[in-house]
Amino acid sequence: MTLLSGFWMFAAPCLAETDITGLWLTEDDTATVAITLTDEGWTGRIVALQEPHTPEGGVKSDYKNPDPNRRKDPIIGLRILWGFRKNNANTWSGGYVYDPEHGKTYHARMTIKDQQLRLRGSLDRWGLAGRSVIWTRPLEKQTP
Numbered sequence: 001m002t003l004l005s006g007f008w009m010f011a012a013p014c015l016a017e018t019d020i021t022g023l024w025l026t027e028d029d030t031a032t033v034a035i036t037l038t039d040e041g042w043t044g045r046i047v048a049l050q051e052p053h054t055p056e057g058g059v060k061s062d063y064k065n066p067d068p069n070r071r072k073d074p075i076i077g078l079r080i081l082w083g084f085r086k087n088n089a090n091t092w093s094g095g096y097v098y099d100p101e102h103g104k105t106y107h108a109r110m111t112i113k114d115q116q117l118r119l120r121g122s123l124d125r126w127g128l129a130g131r132s133v134i135w136t137r138p139l140e141k142q143t144p
Contacts, residue, residue, distance in 0.1 A: 018090045024135040044081030064103030097121045
């Protein structure tokens with residue numbers, strides 16, 4: 001039993017480095033996204049915004065959504081990642097990313113390395129015509 005518990009003591013940090021579940025800061029640090037595993041694969045929702053309100057004081061909404069019925073949906077809580085399946089230890093593909101700034105949905109894949117999440121959105125499912133961004137884990141608040 002001691003041998004087995006010793007194995008997990010060394011294996012756990014390796015497993016954590018390839019787990020996308022949890023909180024991520026977008027590349028420009030304007031949003032925090034929570035990624036969870038659901039029935040439809042790995043899914044991500046915006047859980048916090050650096051600036052959650054419009055200049056007029058209202059709640060930011062998905063006003064560029066192509067569906068007019070969804071344009072008043074708040075950005076906080078908005079699902080922006082869905083349908084991802086794990087390919088190997090550090091790659092997820094077959095999913096989609098929604099860009100609320102432009103109201104567009106793209107094919108997407110994710111890879112994780114050194115606690116950085118590389119998200120590639122593309123017009124095609126092969127990732128040839130697209131763009132990549134790097135998300136990072138938020139720093140834990142320091143207590144005095």
